[in-house]
Amino acid sequence: MGIDKALAERKGREFCGISRETIASSNSRRNRRRQRKKPPVQMLFETCKVVFASAGTGFVPPPQDIDKLRSVLDGIRPEDVGLRPDMPYFRTSATQRVPRIQYLHIYECEKFSMGIFCLPPSGVIPLHNHPGMTVFSKLLFGTMHIKSYDWVVDMPPESPNIINPSESQTREMRLAKVKVDADFTAPCNPSILYPEDGGNMHCFTAVTACAVLDVLGPPYSDTEGRHCTYYHNFPFSNFSVDGLSIPEEEKSAYEWLQEREELEDLEVNGKMYNGPKIVES
Template sequence: MGIERIEADRKGKDYFELRNETNSKSAKKNRRRQRKMSRVQKLYETCKEVFAFGGNGFVPPPTDIERLQSVLDSLRKADVGLRPNMPFFRMSATDQVPKITYLHLYECEKFSIGIFCLPPSAVIPLHNHPGMTVFSKLLFGTMHIKSYDWVVDAPCKTTANVNDLNTQPNGVQLAKVKVDSNFTAPCKTSILYPADGGNMHCFTA
């Protein structure tokens, strides 16, 4: 499956949409393809509005969070041209570490959109998103998510920035488990905030 460029500017900020396998001679399939494209386009347009005045540490108002969450909740794997039997999701025949594929859809100074394709047993290690509000949508399959937040009022040997996973090379900071569960699609879009919601997390397919 290829990736098709939809639009781009001279600064290299590209918008991509996954190519759908479509018979161009079939009007019915072409209309179906247009509907699939429109959901991705709607996601882009909604993000552009919600994060129009965003920056580091920006958290959208509740109404905008609900609006974007609703758009993501309606998104399905077919809308982005993905199927479970694609090479991205096949189990490796060797003992090598499963390869994770990232599909870049869009990126600008305000927000980015992308898809992580994880085959069975693939792991995205513990990481965080400093100053970011992140929406995550599971398109299909099952994912184990374990996430943490800093315990802000806990004593520590050094001063910590609650948005930074690596602020304390010489000290200890207490973190609390926010989520430790399996999620199976279809499920609700998850949201994490700069200092809440499990900003430090890891994923296991």
């Protein structure tokens, strides 16, 4: 029995020694893996390359790819792209007529683009569309009011959804339905809009200083018919239209949108992106 006990103690010491060595080796491997871990913005770039590999006008990624990209976006924090709320991007000056918005260009190719809008308090990106595009937006910090619309396309044939409000106005108005009209505060889920639904037309208003990471697939392209159009919006009740009837309790969910040309309420400056760089392979 004494010999057996001594043998057991020796084997136990050997086992413990091997375990410590194994643990140390395992920890070392884990540390090397951590050191080799890709920056989140690099992971976003590589995910976009896969998700938008076949992107063209009207392209919508399959559900599993949407979930994959949404998950990567959800994990990105301001520090991952080199941003802090106290940076000059998010301040206003008394001499500015309208709050100046900064756009940090991260990457763009014919399939997708990545960039960050930096808005000071009260900064506004006016109502605009994303023709034939799927767009992912991640609010990195701050509080922002988002109002978005989709065109009304399911009205009965006898119900007009396009009108010319008066002879003095040459630009027609088209009926749209409000999809979102609410404040969002980070951290919150990324938003996704699609070519035909999900709020393809939207307006951003900064309640506080905020930053929005945008991924567009494919990006705007005048030559391919993806031109950014801006709109004025008017309450549904502003105009009476023969043959168009909407229940009174639903009227607030509909508005008339009219294309606009002058953007006196928008000033966007391009700035250098100084976060982790994209490595193309």
